[in-house]
Amino acid sequence: MMWIDQTLQEGLRKRSSRENLIQVLQLLESLPVRAIDCKVTDWEKCDLPRINSSLKKRIRGRINGTVEEVELAYKFGFQKIIVDCEPHLGQGLVSQVCSALFAARKQRMNIGICIENASQFSIDEIAFLWRDIPIDKIETLAYGDKDSLLDPLKTSQIMILLKQKIPVPLEFHGHNAYGLATANSLAAYQVGVKHIAAAVAGLGSNGHAALEELMMARKRLLGEGMADTSQLALICSQILTRFGLTVPKAKSIIGQDIFAHESGIHVDGVMKNPLLYEAFSPEEVGLVRQLVVGKHSGTASIQAKFRDWNIHLSPEEGNALLKQVRKLAVEQKKQVDDPVLFDLYRSIKSSVPSQNLSS
Amino acid sequence: MHARTIEIVDTTLRDGEQSPGTVFSAQDKLNIATALDRAGVTWIEAGVPVMGEEEQEAMKLILSAGLQAKIIAWNRAVENDILSSVSCGFSHLHISVPVSDLHIEQKLKKSREWVLENLKQSILLAQSFGCIVSVGAEDASRGDREYFLEIADIAAELGAVRIRYADTVGCLNPLAVHSIFQELIPRCPLPVEVHMHNDFGLANANTLVALAAGAELASTTVGGIGERAGNAALEEVVTAWQVVYGNRCHINSNDFPHLSRLVMQAVNKDVFDYKPIIGSAFTIDARNKIA
Numbered sequence: 001m002m003w004i005d006q007t008l009q010e011g012l013r014k015r016s017s018r019e020n021l022i023q024v025l026q027l028l029e030s031l032p033v034r035a036i037d038c039k040v041t042d043w044e045k046c047d048l049p050r051i052n053s054s055l056k057k058r059i060r061g062r063i064n065g066t067v068e069e070v071e072l073a074y075k076f077g078f079q080k081i082i083v084d085c086e087p088h089l090g091q092g093l094v095s096q097v098c099s100a101l102f103a104a105r106k107q108r109m110n111i112g113i114c115i116e117n118a119s120q121f122s123i124d125e126i127a128f129l130w131r132d133i134p135i136d137k138i139e140t141l142a143y144g145d146k147d148s149l150l151d152p153l154k155t156s157q158i159m160i161l162l163k164q165k166i167p168v169p170l171e172f173h174g175h176n177a178y179g180l181a182t183a184n185s186l187a188a189y190q191v192g193v194k195h196i197a198a199a200v201a202g203l204g205s206n207g208h209a210a211l212e213e214l215m216m217a218r219k220r221l222l223g224e225g226m227a228d229t230s231q232l233a234l235i236c237s238q239i240l241t242r243f244g245l246t247v248p249k250a251k252s253i254i255g256q257d258i259f260a261h262e263s264g265i266h267v268d269g270v271m272k273n274p275l276l277y278e279a280f281s282p283e284e285v286g287l288v289r290q291l292v293v294g295k296h297s298g299t300a301s302i303q304a305k306f307r308d309w310n311i312h313l314s315p316e317e318g319n320a321l322l323k324q325v326r327k328l329a330v331e332q333k334k335q336v337d338d339p340v341l342f343d344l345y346r347s348i349k350s351s352v353p354s355q356n357l358s359s
Numbered sequence: 360m361h362a363r364t365i366e367i368v369d370t371t372l373r374d375g376e377q378s379p380g381t382v383f384s385a386q387d388k389l390n391i392a393t394a395l396d397r398a399g400v401t402w403i404e405a406g407v408p409v410m411g412e413e414e415q416e417a418m419k420l421i422l423s424a425g426l427q428a429k430i431i432a433w434n435r436a437v438e439n440d441i442l443s444s445v446s447c448g449f450s451h452l453h454i455s456v457p458v459s460d461l462h463i464e465q466k467l468k469k470s471r472e473w474v475l476e477n478l479k480q481s482i483l484l485a486q487s488f489g490c491i492v493s494v495g496a497e498d499a500s501r502g503d504r505e506y507f508l509e510i511a512d513i514a515a516e517l518g519a520v521r522i523r524y525a526d527t528v529g530c531l532n533p534l535a536v537h538s539i540f541q542e543l544i545p546r547c548p549l550p551v552e553v554h555m556h557n558d559f560g561l562a563n564a565n566t567l568v569a570l571a572a573g574a575e576l577a578s579t580t581v582g583g584i585g586e587r588a589g590n591a592a593l594e595e596v597v598t599a600w601q602v603v604y605g606n607r608c609h610i611n612s613n614d615f616p617h618l619s620r621l622v623m624q625a626v627n628k629d630v631f632d633y634k635p636i637i638g639s640a641f642t643i644d645a646r647n648k649i650a
Binding site for chain 1: 412413528532537558559563584585628631634636
């Protein structure tokens with residue numbers, strides 16, 4: 001299995017600082033990405049150094065199908081490259097792309113080719129383009145869905161057929177204009193495509209499959225791979241921070257609030273068995289479960305809060321408090337935080353209890 | 360292939376509001392319901408009246424706004440829930456029961472038979488007030504398919520108008536959805552509404568694949584807000600259904616920017632730059648692609 005990172009490239013495209021980009025490169029070492037894509041021209045524009053030997057194996061230069069860019073890649077020490085092309089229907093590969101491929105082979109680079117608009121073509125047309133490639137020893141053919149035309153079922157059908165026609169490993173490079181990139185990539189993986197392009201939180205021009213979603217979907221939904229993911233939320237958040245972004249609180253897999261439960265039914269359920277309302281445990285991605293008290297709370301969550309504080313609530317007190325909580329939550333348009341909840345409790349209770357709040 | 364039309368049951372005001380720490384004021388709820396109605400959403404799940412007076416006031420506001428959309432109250436199969444909804448003036452009630460053994464045994468601590476009987480009584484109670492009932496099957500994705508169909512059969516016999524298939528913890532993947540719905544749809548006596556959660560980022564895709572396999576309605580929220588990682592997003596499902604699947608949905612996508620601004624302001628959140636359709640990072644103007 002091989003995830004191919006597209007996160008760094010978004011930082012390059014946005015002209016992040018050299019320092020931030022290098023930090024992201026380091027952070028990516030903690031994620032199971034086996035290759036990191038970057039456009040060679042952007043690498044130069046962001047003033048990044050020559051590729052050292054430790055990076056050579058992991059980083060892959062994207063080349064826009066010209067000899068000049070192959071030469072630039074060589075100058076920066078790229079060993080792996082992928083040549084991007086966007087052919088027109090019925091025209092085959094343009095001579096410029098062919099020259100770039102010859103130039104790259106001459107430099108003994110590891111060469112892949114990406115048809116960025118592959119989803120515009122039929123299987124036969126792609127097979128025809130493949131036969132058009134003028135050099136042998138192409139290591140991978142990347143199938144691009146530049147315009148986000150695919151759905152998961154179509155993706156799986158195309159990949160099954162294409163695998164029979166193309167003799168090298170396939171790579172799937174989906175985009176997310178309509179929110180289907182993760183689904184399409186997972187479908188490609190399920191039918192045996194082992195190289196998948198993905199970016200943390202789905203970053204990228206027109207978006208990508210989200211790396212963290214694919215990792216966890218593979219592990220939890222398909223039961224494959226037992227990689228330790230306990231730092232996942234933290235690492236992803238650190239990467240986004242370097243690019244001046246914040247992980248949305250409700251972002252699947254890595255958002256701070258995805259294990260926060262408020263509604264009465266859910267809190268009651270989670271206290272009985274977290275599996276009732278959680279697809280996996282918060283610890284698995286390095287997050288924590290929170291019980292939020294607010295408009296949608298039931299008595300169970302309020303009882304639980306006070307149990308934590310070693311205060312016994314009678315059912316009558318619980319109900320009275322719940323009414324107050326709902327009223328206040330609506331008034332202030334948000335949840336009721338712990339100290340405020342405790343104040344409410346004191347106001348409905350004539351004698352103030354002596355217990356202290358533990359947290 | 361013949362272009363199919365689907366309908367949206369928007370639950371921004373119910374499941375969307377259940378995203379932790381979120382509260383819509385009564386005015387927010389009215390504004391959002393009005394905007395959904397204007398965009399062409401035909402079903403609006405407005406809230407849970409049994410939650411209390413504040414919620415009931417908001418519900419009455421929406422019900423008296425003269426919207427074209429049908430306004431639905433969400434209920435457990437519990438007498439109090441149904442009575443609260445009826446006394447607000449609702450005529451469309453959604454009644455939800457868990458259908459997985461995990462939920463039935465560990466949450467309710469009851470049996471499948473108990474759930475069936477309870478559902479029956481609840482439907483009859485709602486109907487005794489002249490209400491139109493839809494049934495929700497919570498945690499259907501982790502439940503026994505035959506039991507889901509049993510629930511659907513009973514609901515159909517009693518005259519419920521549709522059944523909701525809920526992937527409560529978002530644990531389905533699109534290829535699995537395809538094979539499940541290929542089998543389920545021909546055997547289900549009622550139109551199926553799908554309610555998918557986004558725990559693995561697959562809610563939109565799971566919804567669309569189910570629709571393509573014959574489900575007739577999609578439960579969505581604006582911007583995908585909802586419990587945990589949220590729900591299928593209205594704007595993404597509608598746009599993809601039209602652009603990617605080449606089908607129809609009578610919702611005006613020109614209203615998406617306004618709707619998303621309205622909801623995000625009310626929940627005091629920003630839209631992530633990389634959120635499809637409504638995020639700022641997307642250069643494709645999807646709306647122009649809809650034929």
